[in-house]
Amino acid sequence: MEEIVETFVDILMSGPEYQTFCKCKKCxxxxxxxxxxxxxxxxxxxxxxxxxxxxxxxxAGMRKWVNKRIINSIHLVSKYPKH
Ligand SMILES: [Zn+2]
Structure with a gap:
């Protein structure tokens, strides 16, 4: 599970939509x-x-669902970064 999410996060974070999102390890x-x-x-x-x-x-359905969760998390982290 972790492996899948990590892969999805990497794909999403390297996409054009999240160019401005902090790419450090912490985030x-x-x-x-x-x-x-x-x-x-x-x-x-x-x-x-x-x-x-x-x-x-x-x-497709499962992927969408996981993607949605990750996108929500990206928004949350970018709103309240720990650094
Ligand atoms: Zn960061």
């Missing part, structure tokens, strides 16, 4: 932590399990 970690807060934990114990989780996250 990135904050965005990831905030996004993970609202997501159900998904633990992959086996390689097969892991593939299954990745497949379900590649479905």
């Amino acid at each position: 990135r970690v904050d965005v990831i932590a905030l996004s993970l807060n609202g997501l159900p934990p998904q633990y992959a114990t086996t390689e097969e399990n892991r593939k299954m989780i990745f497949t379900s996250f590649n479905e």
